[in-house]
Amino acid sequence: MSPPASLSHSARFENSQPRTDISSTFSDTVKLEVTRLSGAERWNCSTTDPEFAHVVAQEDSQLISLKVQYWIQAGLFPFSLKAAINCIQLCPTCHATYGCFNDPRWVFLPMDLDFFIRYELEHQQRRAQADPPSSRIVPTVKDYRDHLTSKGLVANDAIGELYRGYYLKNFLCGGRLSLDQLRDLTTPKPWHGHPLAAIRQGIAILGSARCYALGRTKIDELTTLRDLYFNDKNLIDAKLFALYHLPPAENKRKRSDEESDHHEKKPKLTTNADNGGTVQDVGNSQDARHLGSQADVSGPVGVQADMYTSTEWVLGPSATGNDAINRFAPVLQSTDVTWLLR
Known part of the structure; x- marks a missing residue:
């Protein structure tokens, strides 16, 4: 045709x-x-x-x-x-x-x-x-x-x-x-x-x-x-080849070291008894509180609240003043942030 x-x-x-x-x-x-x-x-x-x-x-x-x-x-x-x-x-x-x-x-x-x-x-x-x-x-x-x-x-x-x-x-x-x-x-x-x-x-x-x-x-x-x-x-450029193409033994050792560092730095987990026994990341307690309060947050028309993931908030609706202090105090103490806030 x-x-x-x-x-x-x-x-x-x-x-x-x-x-x-x-x-x-x-x-x-x-x-x-x-x-x-x-x-x-x-x-x-x-x-x-x-x-x-x-x-x-x-x-x-x-x-x-x-x-x-x-x-x-x-x-x-x-x-x-x-x-x-x-x-x-x-x-x-x-x-x-x-x-x-x-x-x-x-x-x-x-x-x-x-x-x-x-x-x-x-x-x-x-x-x-x-x-x-x-x-x-x-x-x-x-x-x-x-x-x-x-x-x-x-x-x-x-x-x-x-x-x-x-x-x-x-x-x-x-x-x-x-x-x-x-x-x-x-x-x-x-x-x-x-x-x-x-x-x-x-x-x-x-x-x-x-x-x-x-x-x-x-x-x-x-x-x-x-x-x-x-x-x-x-x-391939000789320097780039030397930089990225590690010999097999060295590459395996590097991956092993990275995996070891990852396990050592992994934050501890705790059980939130008030959340049905679900496991929460202690280092991300602000996000945990936000997830627990999502049912109370209304999004745009036609969009369900559960589409708003914790990563979309810096300080969510359930955040307290202490949350803000704990999060930003190190930055305010170590950096001149006047130009950032203009």
Whole structure:
């Protein structure tokens, strides 16, 4: 089932957050080449009004850093960001939701991520055995296409490889598309570009609260790739590695010391006979009194009193003058707080 015609009139500014790049940064030659390879349709929703979007944005701060070009340093981007293999045609709405780096709502990924996991594992073994160690080699466009061809998923003369789109938010047409329409839009389809460009955004969305829309299997595959690509001592600053990566024996001893300190400092507990024998923290008696009086406290309309936890009060409604003195006397005696109370 095809998406409704109203998709072709998606509002350019439906997404209020700024994109990380603009299509005008591609040369006319690159745009013509992308059109030759992919046709005139938009890759995701087949609408009009195309934009030539960077798959890896030029303003990606994790990539174009003044100090370390991290992905390039890791040997993961053997291509120019201005090349056709880093370009995809999207409608303005899909471009905005993909290019919004802080909160992407749509991504596209190679259909077979397991191929890239196995490829990296094999090459890590080869790099470890080489003397001197060799640099990383990642699958090329042809490598991924040959893999899919061997499985009978694409033809020998195919221009692109199979990728699938993933919606992290149901945003097209205000979320009114049917399930069948969404299935149609997310059916795997060919794209001519470099697979690591698409994988870059997939790994980035692991830091988004929306990533769980992908499903557990896809999240696990992306997490595995992230660990394989970046859990590398050579990519970590030597001082930071020495600071945080303790030897196993020392790390175990440090945890043991911390646990011992925690048990020694743990406040004593006492039973409050007036509260049905419940255990109360002596060091938090003010909170205990507040909890006992919550039934008498009325909150905003429609909000139950038990939603107000003890941590929301500094001095609750049952606090006394002595509570205030005991709590703040040490601060008033040791600090000039005049400027704090202005």
